Amino acid sequence: MSTAMIDTFEAAASRYDRSGAQFAGPVAEQLVALAGLRPGDRVLDVGCGAGAVATRCARAVVPGGQVTGLDLSEGMLRRTAAEAAALGFGHVNTRRGDAARPPFAPASFDVVLASLVLYLLPDTRAALRNWRDQLRPGGRLGFSWGIRPDPRWSPVFAAVDAFARRAGFESYVRRLGPPAAMSADLAAVGYTGIEVVTRTVDVRYTGPRQWWLASWAEAPRLAWQHIPAADRDAARRAAFALLDELREPDGTLVRHVQVAFATAQRPSAQRPSAQHPAPQERPAPQKAVAPQEAVSR
Numbered sequence: 001m002s003t004a005m006i007d008t009f010e011a012a013a014s015r016y017d018r019s020g021a022q023f024a025g026p027v028a029e030q031l032v033a034l035a036g037l038r039p040g041d042r043v044l045d046v047g048c049g050a051g052a053v054a055t056r057c058a059r060a061v062v063p064g065g066q067v068t069g070l071d072l073s074e075g076m077l078r079r080t081a082a083e084a085a086a087l088g089f090g091h092v093n094t095r096r097g098d099a100a101r102p103p104f105a106p107a108s109f110d111v112v113l114a115s116l117v118l119y120l121l122p123d124t125r126a127a128l129r130n131w132r133d134q135l136r137p138g139g140r141l142g143f144s145w146g147i148r149p150d151p152r153w154s155p156v157f158a159a160v161d162a163f164a165r166r167a168g169f170e171s172y173v174r175r176l177g178p179p180a181a182m183s184a185d186l187a188a189v190g191y192t193g194i195e196v197v198t199r200t201v202d203v204r205y206t207g208p209r210q211w212w213l214a215s216w217a218e219a220p221r222l223a224w225q226h227i228p229a230a231d232r233d234a235a236r237r238a239a240f241a242l243l244d245e246l247r248e249p250d251g252t253l254v255r256h257v258q259v260a261f262a263t264a265q266r267p268s269a270q271r272p273s274a275q276h277p278a279p280q281e282r283p284a285p286q287k288a289v290a291p292q293e294a295v296s297r
Contacts (some may be wrong), residue, residue: 005120005222006072006073008221008222008225009049009072009073009075009076010073010074010075010076011221012216012217012218012221013050013073013074013075013076013078013079014075014079015213015216015217016049016050016076016079016217016218017049017050017052017217017218018217019210019213019214019217020206020210020214021203021204021205021206021210021211021214022203022204023201023203023218023257024049024050024052024115024116024218025052026201027052027115027116027144027201027259028052028053028056028115029056030144030199030201030259030261031053031113031115031142031143031144031261032053032056032057032060032113032142034142034197034261034263035111035113035140035142035263036140036263037057037060037061037065037111038060038061038065038110039060039061039062039063039064039065040061040063040064040065040110041060041061041065041110041111042061042065042066042067042068042108042109042110042111043057043061043065043066043067043068043109043110043111043112043113044068044070044102044104044108044109044111044112044113044134045057045067045068045069045070045113045114045115046070046099046102046112046113046114046117046131047070047071047099047114047115047116047117047120048069048070048071048076048077048080048094049071049073049076049079049080049115050076050079050080050083051069051079051080051081051083051084051092052115053113053115054067054069054080054083054084054092055080055083055084055087055089055092057111057113058084058087058089058091058092059089061091062091065091066091066092066093067084067089067091067092067093068092068093068094068095068104068109069081069092069093069094069095070094070095070096070097070098070099070102071094071096071097071099072096072097072098072099074096077094077095077096080092080094081094099114099117099120099121099127100121100122100123100126100127100130101126101127101130102130102131102134104134106133106134107133107134107135107136107137107139108134108136109134109135109136109139110135110136110139110140111135111139111140111141111142112131112134112135112139112140112141112142113141113142113143114131114142114143114144115143115144116144116145116146116219117143118143118145118176119145119146119173119175119176124176124185125185125188125189128141128185128186128189128191129189129190132189132190132191132266135266136266137266137267137268137269138265138266138267138268139265139266140263140264140265140266141186141191141262141263141264141265141266142261142262142263142264143261143262144259144260144261144262145176145182145259145260145262146173146257146258146259146260147173147176147178147179147198147258147259147260148173148257148258149170149173149174149255149257149258150255150256150257152246153246153255154170155242156239156242156243156246157170157220158170159235159238159239159242160220160224160227160235160236160238160239161223161224162235162238163227163228163231163232163234163235163238164223164224164226164227165226166223166226179196179198179260179262182196182260182262183196183262186262186264190266190267191264191265191266191267192264192265192266192267193263193264193265194262194263194264195262195263195264196260196261196262196263197260197261198258198259198260198261199258199259199261200256200257200258200259201256201257201258201259202254202255202256202257203254203255203257204252204253204254205252205253205254205255206251206252206253207247207251207252207253208239208240208243208244208253211243211253211255212236212239212240
């Protein structure tokens with residue numbers, strides 16, 4: 001992914017998931033529950049964003065566990081660190097790095113989690129393979145991705161996307177395909193015990209203004225930042241006109257998003273050790289190599 005995409009999330013970091021409309025949190029809650037974390041687990045949260053997954057993991061792995069949040073956005077890492085500190089979680093640490101290629105030694109973690117991240121990475125199978133390598137034998141992977149946007153809202157997003165004159169937000173959502181295709185990808189790179197479940201996550205907004213502000217601080221910004229400044233008021237008006245028709249009886253707006261959750265396991269080639277050495281970073285290469293560009297959510 002381009003540096004521009006990384007910059008997009010850096011610019012949104014201070015406002016990300018702070019609009020009051022809950023999406024990242026409920027998705028993270030379900031992902032962590034499905035992952036079956038245990039006390040003492042060492043967890044890697046790739047594309048940790050503002051810490052929705054990392055802080056929930058921190059509660060589940062005590063005593064003796066550790067959570068590492070990985071992201072390319074320094075602003076997002078600061079958010080995760082601040083959230084963890086506010087909750088008193090001293091066993092959460094953060095590291096700047098590529099979600100598609102975590103910079104740790106193989107077999108460093110018991111669990112790797114990625115919430116709403118995979119659709120942003122350029123090579124899905126390569127990322128899944130690299131995440132597998134981060135797991136100890138018998139370790140577990142869990143991740144989430146959107147599989148179906150609310151069809152009632154598609155005209156709203158399309159109305160705004162038209163002003164950006166490029167592929168819109170929903171093209172990202174559809175990129176990964178259905179659960180069966182993801183299961184096949186997981187099997188192809190060596191995972192076992194693959195399970196995929198789907199849930200509908202309801203996102204409620206007080207009205208069009210809250211939705212607009214939330215969207216500019218989250219993934220839709222990827223497309224909408226390309227709307228010329230002179231056209232943004234017109235884009236907003238076009239969306240608001242359509243949203244008035246979608247209001248609930250109490251005046252709020254609700255978006256029903258279908259999300260898939262996959263869990264899988266690295267095969268147990270040997271019994272996992274009862275000891276948990278700290279994750280080790282990969283040795284530095286002998287020659288300088290330009291970093292691969294990818295982005296975390």
